[in-house]
Amino acid sequence: MSAAQIKGRVLIANRGEIALRIQRACRALKLETVAVFSEADRESRHVQEADIALCIGPASAAKSYLDPERLLLAARVTGATAIHPGYGFLSENADFAEAVEAAGLIFVGPTAQSIRVMGDKISAKRAMLEAGVPCVPGSDGSLPEKIEDVATIAKTVGYPVIVKATGGGGGKGMRVVWSAEELAEAVSLTSHEARQAFGNGTLYLEKFMQKPRHIEIQVLCDTHGTALWLGARDCSLQRRHQKVLEEAPPCDIPAEDIARIGTLCAEACHRIGYRGAGTFEFLYEDGLFAFIEMNTRVQVEHPITEETTGIDIVREQLRIAHGAKLNLRQQDIVTRGHAFECRINAEDPKTFRPSPGCISRWDLPGGPGVRIDTHVTAGYTIPPHYDSMIGKIIVHGETREEALARLEVALAEMRVEGVTTNLSLHQDIVADPAFREGSVDIHFLENWLRTREEP
Secondary structure: OOOHOOOEEEEEEOOOOHHHHHHHHHHHHHEEEEEEHHHHHHHOOHHHHHOOOEEEEEOHHHHHOHHHHHHHHHHHOOOOOEEOOOOOOOOOHHHHHHHHHHHEEEEOOOOOOOOOOHHHHHHHHHHHHHOOOOOEOOOOOOOOOOHHHHHHHHHHHHHOOEEEEEEEEOOOEEEEEEOOHHHHHHHHHHHHHHHHHOOOOOOOEEEEEEEOOOEEEEEEOOOOOEEEEEEEEEEEEOOOEEEEEEEOOOOOOOOHHHHHHHHHHHHHHHHHHHOHHHHHEEEEEEOEHHHHEOOOOOOOHHHHHHHHHHHHHHHHHHHHHHHOOOOHHHHHHHHHHHHEEEEEOOEEOOOOOEEEEEEEEOOOOOOOOOOEEEEEEEEEEEEEEEEEEEEEEEEEEEOOHHHHHHHHHHHHHHHEEOOOOHHHHHHHHHHHHHHHHOOOOOOOOHHHHHHHHHO
């Protein structure tokens, strides 16, 4: 099926830069767009540029972007034929995906069954082990009720261990346990937190790797038997399990090792009948990959893979959802050059407190290899109700050194006034010798931040 044969109207069940990103991909495919918005987003750019725009509720996400009934009603009222959930909100909600398809609409994402399997950390790990994908050593399924039995598992795995919620994500519902004396309290607290955050207190346990890197493999799968991996990303620069800066490809990991793990990921997609875009996340330490989870949606950091492969991931999501075949073979996919992405947030660079308000100045960088994904313009008011990310600076160069040089210039050129941003934090990170050398682990940024706080 060619792009010209794809027809319909796509409701974008999201906001901010990802809503605008999806809208652009739709326009490239001649698909009409429906922008749904909360009262707080009435003046947002993607709302203004949509073919149809409809307010679905007040500022509260629970009464707008997170309300399946409102979204489905909006689709029915506007004549939408498909729903793209973007990332966050309902993008990995299996019940929503099921409801969309039950309503006779196309869900731009995997099946509800795939979301359920990969959204539960225990079933996901079991599926990956069956597919031959290496996993972090840990419990075989959920933890037993008796703490004595949990202690036996932890002793077998070896301390330190990390206790995790099966339905967790985003750094929530997990706790590191360094000794047997800490175990009972950690299990109790984590289970309570998991029930509060996810409605499910079920836990599992894994070996806590002490200096790993966070490596991702991007996949694309159609419904005609093709599953591809699109290279790897290094997302180790994190604060409280939230990514800050990403790059592709990872430094100092042999290409043959990445190809081996990428091939296993593609084969795993075949086994679980996966469709659309997805990301396998791994911890990497001492030359070994260990699977931790799969994100069954488009990632915030997808642009660096687009820049290094030349593949429009969101466009391919839409094509796949409409039944088209991927026009690529694995041997066609080549990683070219190096790319970085900085998440620009409206927040204090030291305290990380959000800084909502009106942007009075908004000057963006440019030049070769520089891309900005944002929904913001001068005069835009950042609402206090949602995530603080206001844009992403993405740079690409023939080498890592060239990409770093372009990133330095881009960060120096960008000017934002009216709100506080984390631009200076990114500038300091990029200037740090250890980061410039590459291969930092997932604890690097938090340790670096603590060092900056010391007198």
